[in-house]
Amino acid sequence: MSEADGEPPLLVVEGLTKAYPGVLANDHVSFSVAHGEVHALLGENGAGKSTLVKMIYGLVRPDEGRMMLEGRPYAPHRPSDARRAGVAMVFQHFSLFEALNVAENIALGMEDPPPQGELSARIREVSVAYGLPLDPERIVGELSAGERQRVEIIRCLLQNPKLLIMDEPTSVLTPQEVEILFRTLRKLSAEGTAILYISHKLEEVIDLCENATILRHGKVVATCNPREHSARELAELMVGEILTPPHRERAELGDVVLEVRGLSLQATSHFGTSLKDICFSLRAGEVLGIGGVAGNGQDELLAALSGERPTAADTIRLNGQEIGALGPNERRALGLLAAPEERLGHAAAPDMSLTENALLTGAVRERLVRRGLIDWPRSRAFAKRITEVFDVRTPGTEVPARALSGGNLQKFVIGREVLQRPEVLVVNQPTWGVDASAAAAIRQAILDLAEGGAGVIVISQDLDELMEISDTFAALNEGRLSAPRPARGLSVEEIGLMLGGVHGAKVEEGADAGA
Amino acid sequence: MDYSAIDPALLLATLMISATPILLAAIGELVVEKAGVLNLGVEGMMITGAICGFAIAVESGNPFLGLIAAALAGAALSLVFAFLTQILLSNQVATGLALTLFGLGLSSLIGKPYAGIKPPASPRLDIPLLSDIPVLGPILFRHDPMVYVSLALVAAVWFFLKYTRAGLILRAVGENHDAAHALGYKVVRIRFLAIMFGGACAGLGGAYLSLIRVPQWTEGMTAGAGWIALALVVFASWRPWRVLLGAYLFGGITVLQLNLQAAGLAIPVEYLSMSPYIVTILVLVYISARKGRGNLDAPASLGRTFHATH
Numbered sequence: 001m002s003e004a005d006g007e008p009p010l011l012v013v014e015g016l017t018k019a020y021p022g023v024l025a026n027d028h029v030s031f032s033v034a035h036g037e038v039h040a041l042l043g044e045n046g047a048g049k050s051t052l053v054k055m056i057y058g059l060v061r062p063d064e065g066r067m068m069l070e071g072r073p074y075a076p077h078r079p080s081d082a083r084r085a086g087v088a089m090v091f092q093h094f095s096l097f098e099a100l101n102v103a104e105n106i107a108l109g110m111e112d113p114p115p116q117g118e119l120s121a122r123i124r125e126v127s128v129a130y131g132l133p134l135d136p137e138r139i140v141g142e143l144s145a146g147e148r149q150r151v152e153i154i155r156c157l158l159q160n161p162k163l164l165i166m167d168e169p170t171s172v173l174t175p176q177e178v179e180i181l182f183r184t185l186r187k188l189s190a191e192g193t194a195i196l197y198i199s200h201k202l203e204e205v206i207d208l209c210e211n212a213t214i215l216r217h218g219k220v221v222a223t224c225n226p227r228e229h230s231a232r233e234l235a236e237l238m239v240g241e242i243l244t245p246p247h248r249e250r251a252e253l254g255d256v257v258l259e260v261r262g263l264s265l266q267a268t269s270h271f272g273t274s275l276k277d278i279c280f281s282l283r284a285g286e287v288l289g290i291g292g293v294a295g296n297g298q299d300e301l302l303a304a305l306s307g308e309r310p311t312a313a314d315t316i317r318l319n320g321q322e323i324g325a326l327g328p329n330e331r332r333a334l335g336l337l338a339a340p341e342e343r344l345g346h347a348a349a350p351d352m353s354l355t356e357n358a359l360l361t362g363a364v365r366e367r368l369v370r371r372g373l374i375d376w377p378r379s380r381a382f383a384k385r386i387t388e389v390f391d392v393r394t395p396g397t398e399v400p401a402r403a404l405s406g407g408n409l410q411k412f413v414i415g416r417e418v419l420q421r422p423e424v425l426v427v428n429q430p431t432w433g434v435d436a437s438a439a440a441a442i443r444q445a446i447l448d449l450a451e452g453g454a455g456v457i458v459i460s461q462d463l464d465e466l467m468e469i470s471d472t473f474a475a476l477n478e479g480r481l482s483a484p485r486p487a488r489g490l491s492v493e494e495i496g497l498m499l500g501g502v503h504g505a506k507v508e509e510g511a512d513a514g515a
Numbered sequence: 516m517d518y519s520a521i522d523p524a525l526l527l528a529t530l531m532i533s534a535t536p537i538l539l540a541a542i543g544e545l546v547v548e549k550a551g552v553l554n555l556g557v558e559g560m561m562i563t564g565a566i567c568g569f570a571i572a573v574e575s576g577n578p579f580l581g582l583i584a585a586a587l588a589g590a591a592l593s594l595v596f597a598f599l600t601q602i603l604l605s606n607q608v609a610t611g612l613a614l615t616l617f618g619l620g621l622s623s624l625i626g627k628p629y630a631g632i633k634p635p636a637s638p639r640l641d642i643p644l645l646s647d648i649p650v651l652g653p654i655l656f657r658h659d660p661m662v663y664v665s666l667a668l669v670a671a672v673w674f675f676l677k678y679t680r681a682g683l684i685l686r687a688v689g690e691n692h693d694a695a696h697a698l699g700y701k702v703v704r705i706r707f708l709a710i711m712f713g714g715a716c717a718g719l720g721g722a723y724l725s726l727i728r729v730p731q732w733t734e735g736m737t738a739g740a741g742w743i744a745l746a747l748v749v750f751a752s753w754r755p756w757r758v759l760l761g762a763y764l765f766g767g768i769t770v771l772q773l774n775l776q777a778a779g780l781a782i783p784v785e786y787l788s789m790s791p792y793i794v795t796i797l798v799l800v801y802i803s804a805r806k807g808r809g810n811l812d813a814p815a816s817l818g819r820t821f822h823a824t825h
Contacts, residue, residue, distance in 0.1 A: 059697065079699035095694035097687050098815065108687050109698050113680070 008071040009034045010194045011056070011163055016065035018051050024218050025051040028065065031213040031223060033163065033194050038185065040205040040226060041198045043215035044238055044435040049198050052215070053165050056196070057089045058082040070162070083111055088156035089165040090149065098141035102151050105140055109155040126157050130184045145294050146177040153184070164188065165196045170204060174293050175463070175496045182208055200238070200436065202231035203464075216240050239436050253471070254284030257455045258336070258424045259317040263324075265304050267479075273297040275304060276479045282424065282455040287446065289470030289487060290459045292499055297479040298459050299341065302428045305457070306338030307331040318424065332364045335423030339413050341432065341459075343406065347413040350402040354394065357401050358383035358416055365420040382419075390415030391441065407438030414442050418449050425449060428459040443469050463495060475499045521774045526767075527654045531662050532728055534766025536561070536720040536737075538665045540744035541751075541758045542672050543716025548748055549676060550709035551689035551816035555611025556596055557717050558741025559618020564589040564718025565725040566622040569634055569732045572722075578637040582661070582722050589718020590711045592618060597710040601703045604820050619735065629732045637661075637727050661723050666759075668716070673755040685709060689814035692821040702821050717741065743792070750799030752812040757802065765795040 009032040018026040026048045033039045043049045054060040056067065058076030067074045069085055076082040082089075096105050103120050107113035114122070120136040127134040132150040140148060149169060156164055166185075170178045185195055185208065199205055205212060205226050212226040214237050222237050263278040275297050282288050292298060303309045305316070307328035316324040318336050328338070340346040348357045359379045363369045368379045383397040390411045394404055401409060410430065417425055430446065431439035447469055450456050459476070460466050466473060467487060474484040475498035482498045540557050547554050567588035572581025596614050599605045637659050646656040676682040685705055688695045692702045724740070725732050743765060751757035768791040776787055803812070 058699070079697070083699075091694075091697060095691070095697045097690040097694060099690050099812075100683075100686065104683055107680070108683060108695075108700075 007035070008068075010037075010070060011074075011196075012068040013052075013056070014066050014068075016052065016055055016062045016067070018048075018055060018060060018062050026055070026062070027218040029215070029218070029220055030065075031220065033196060033211075035162075036189050036192045036194055037211060038189050038195045038197055038209045040209035040212035041196060041215065042200065042202070042205060042212050042226075042234060042238055044200065044437075047215040047238070048218040049215055050167065051218075053089065053167060053196065053198060056082070056163075057087060057165060080111060083109075083159060083161075086160070086162035087165065088159055088161035088163070089167070090152040090156060090169060091167055096140050096148055096151060099139065101137055101139050102134060102143075103136040105151055106136075106155045106158065109152075110159060122158060123154060127154055130154075130157065130187065131180055132184060146173050149173070149181075153181075157188075161193060163194045163196060165198070167198045168200075169197075170199070170201060174499050175492055177293075178204070201464075202226075202234045205234070206231060214238055235436060253286050254453060256281045257284050257319055258282040258457075260305075261315055261317075263304060263311060263315045265300055265309060265311060267300065268309075273300055273479045275300050278304075278481045280474060280481060280484050282457060284423075284453050284455055285450050286471050287450045287456045287458060287469050288484060289466035289473045290457060290476055290481070291463055291466050291473065291495065292459075292461065292476035294461055296476045298428055298461075298476060300479070301476065301481075302338060302340055302426060302459060305336070305426045306340070307336075329364055332361065332420075336426070337361070337365075337417040337420055337422040337424070338426040339417050339428070339430070341428040343409050343413055344402060348401040348409060351400050353383075353400055354387070354392075354397045354404075354412060355380050355383040357412075358386060358397075361416060362420055386412055386415040386419055389419065390445065407434040410434050411438055411442060414445060418445050422449075422454055424455045424457070426457045426459070429462075430458060430460065431462065431465060432460075439465070463492075473498075521771075521778060524650055524654055526770055526774060528657070529770045530763060530767040531655075531658060532766075533770050534762040535662050535665050536723045536728065537740050537744050537747065537765060538669070538759060538762035539661075539720035539723060540717040540741055541747045541762060542665070542669050542755060543713035543720075544744055545748050545751075545753060545755060545758055546672060546676075546685070546716075547709050547713035548817055549689045549753060549814055550685050550706050551692055551814050551819065551821075552600065552706050552710055553607045553611065553818040554593065554596055554614070554710060554713055555608060555745065556593070556614025556618065556741075557713075557744050558737055558739070559615035559621075560589040560592050560714050560717035561618075561721035561724075561741045561744075562622040562735070562737045563592050563618045563721065565721030565736060566626045566629070566732060568718070568722025569629055569725040570625060572634050572726055573629060573632055576635050578635050578726050581634070581726055582719060585718040585722030585726075586715040587718070589714040589716070589721070591714070593710045593714025593717075594707075596714075597707045600820070601706055601710075604822055607818050607820070615741070623734045626732050626734060630734070632732065634726050634730050634732075637730075659727055661719075661727060669755050669759050676755070686814070689816055692816045692819070696821070696823055702823070706821075717744075720744070743795075746796065747799070749813075750796060750803060752803045753814065754812075757799070761795055761799050764798060765791050768794050 011033040013032065014030050015028045016026050017028055029052055041049050041052065051060060055062045058079045058081050074085060076085065103116055103123060106123060107119060113119055123134060123136040127150065132154060134147065134150050134154060140151060169181060173181065189195055197209055209226055212224055213220055214222040216238060226234060259281045261279050263275060265275040267274045273296055280288065304311055307326055310327060311324045313322040313325040318334055321334065323331055323334060344350045349360065359368050359374065362382055366382050368375050368382060380397055386392065387394055387397060392408050392412045392415065394408060404412065414427065414430055430442050434442065443465065446456055446458060458466065458469065470487040472484040473487040473490060475482045477499060540561055544554065544557055564585035568581040568585030571584035572578045592614065596610055599610045600607050639657065640660045642656040646652045676686060684700055688700060688702050688705050696702050721737060724736060729736065747758055747761040751761050772787040772790050776784055
């Protein structure tokens with residue numbers, strides 16, 4: 001969709017520089033986006049993508065450099081300037097207000113919103129036109145992740161933007177929802193709207209984008225057409241090193257170590273999901289991948305398995321012993337360990353040091369507590385061992401967990417459980433928001449653990465990850481678990497069907513609207 | 516015992532007067548909390564308003580000027596809170612508690628010369644025609660103007676939050692300050708304004724006590740009314756009309772138990788004195804628990820410190 005050479009590009013960025021104390025987030029970044037072009041911005045976490053788009057959207061002011069929009073100087077002081085100039089943005093962590101309804105949320109993101117009734121009608125109109133059905137009266141807290149994203153997109157579309165910035169839009173969507181989104185984006189691009197697409201999912205970028213700017217440590221390291229490169233080459237450009245995919249020797253699976261039969265659990269909160277009759281068994285040396293879109297019972301399943309929420313004794317058996325009614329520490333003592341999704345606040349206490357955090361789950365199996373007294377030297381040694389073995393980059397073990405970057409803390413949280421030599425390990429979203437090299441290290445650690453004879457359950461929304469490391473795959477949909485199937489040979493369509501398709505829209509509808 | 520001394524019409528009329536100070540303070544605090552700020556200094560701002568309003572009314576001889584001064588004094592004290600919590604990012608709970616203690620101390624310092632003085636009388640507003648309706652007239656339409664102001668304020672706050680864009684933005688700031696900031700709204704400025712509104716309302720509530728309801732100045736005369744106002748906001752699930760219901764319930768039982776005490780009911784006075792607190796809390800807990808939605812009504816950013824990271 002690139003314009004003829006004579007016409008000036010829509011957006012030109014020249015030498016943008018932004019420094020934060022101790023780090024140069026953007027170092028003389030330059031690139032340009034043509035009318036109707038889908039332009040990818042690729043890079044690891046911390047490469048400076050977010051800072052860059054925040055400058056374009058007027059949330060952050062550059063220290064140096066300038067921007068041109070449609071040939072005119074462009075220096076937004078605040079987001080409303082950017083919106084008026086025709087730049088809209090869909091955020092990575094949805095910037096929505098859960099207690100407000102869809103129409104109110106959309107009104108908040110507009111400069112001059114029409115009265116509620118009129119706005120609701122326009123929301124319906126636009127949402128149908130782009131194949132993104134949405135009810136303006138619903139409370140956002142009750143919507144699925146995919147539907148929430150639609151709210152953000154429609155909020156942008158109502159202002160007829162010339163440039164739409166999308167920050168990691170597909171991380172929470174099912175494959176079918178991604179397909180609908182891409183169809184919408186292609187339609188927009190065909191109508192002349194340029195899209196700046198931020199992602200670290202390379203397959204998507206290759207599928208969707210005509211141009212890519214790759215950032216590393218705040219600098220542009222390459223500008224290329226992603227279709228002329230393999231995902232591997234792009235990844236190595238991003239990371240700046242050669243990546244080795246995780247591997248292991250496929251060994252014979254051992255006996256059943258964990259057996260779950262008829263596990264049902266009522267949701268605790270209004271927005272939670274109840275677990276319904278979950279059945280599966282896990283053998284020694286097996287990696288069971290559990291896929292599913294967020295909010296389909298992942299957190300509840302982890303809580304039930306870890307012992308945070310005890311159930312009937314006979315629903316969960318570890319090596320034949322009934323453990324359903326036991327709490328987390330008793331289960332740990334027996335060899336069942338868990339690492340929940342939320343790094344800060346659930347898996348780790350943000351303001352406590354790494355040593356204290358290591359102590360919190362390691363106390364039982366590593367014998368860090370004796371007669372009710374803490375053995376500090378042993379605890380420190382355990383925390384130090386975790387940071388060394390798992391290459392956690394930290395000034396020391398006495399820094400608070402909060403001070404670590406997401407990837408480093410995740411390595412610490414997973415390493416803490418792996419080093420306790422579990423018989424069964426349950427992890428939820430082990431590589432969420434973690435950069436490629438840290439993710440590779442975590443996946444390798446999980447595979448090594450399985451090779452050593454432990455059973456591992458990986459709950460994740462990243463299907464590529466699950467396909468890479470799982471022996472068997474099962475899908476979690478509205479609190480029900482599908483029958484596990486061998487992961488090798490499953491196609492994307494089969495997985496999509498196991499995940500229960502798409503929320504609120506059929507694929508055919510999307511196809512009609514996108515045609 | 517002589518219950519015949521209790522006149523239902525008079526009881527209902529005094530109910531409105533006894534509820535007004537709490538209602539004023541609570542409706543102000545509701546707006547503050549809807550913007551995501553927890554100001555525990557209501558008691559301190561009320562009593563500062565009570566003495567400043569009293570002093571100005573006595574010095575000028577004009578109770579109306581006193582009320583204005585009280586609102587200004589409450590707002591000025593809340594500005595201290597706003598500066599500490601929004602600019603210097605201090606802890607809201609600790610700062611609010613300190614504000615209460617500071618207000619109590621400050622008011623007794625200012626109030627020393629005013630103990631035992633009678634303030635100028637406030638005019639009563641008998642609404643023509645309506646006040647002549649039998650029974651309803653004396654109950655509803657023969658009050659001082661502040662009673663009607665407080666009712667109008669509840670309606671205005673309800674309308675503001677529900678129907679205006681500014682109200683929507685204020686709720687958005689209280690719901691998710693990071694998202695509001697990302698959309699380009701001035702979180703700190705909006706919170707400053709909300710906190711000052713809350714301070715002014717609390718000051719007015721205090722002055723209503725010292726100028727109209729009692730009317731006299733005694734040290735510590737708010738006697739926990741600010742805390743009741745704070746609790747009302749929570750138990751009313753942050754809804755203006757429920758705050759009104761709660762305040763009138765509390766006021767009604769306060770008046771009733773005083774009457775019962777006077778009539779010599781054979782229940783220890785201590786139980787009667789605690790009854791308004793217990794009944795109000797029970798009723799509002801029942802209302803908010805019925806829906807089974809937990810504390811979903813609480814503004815999600817309530818009490819959290821906002822710091823723009825970029």
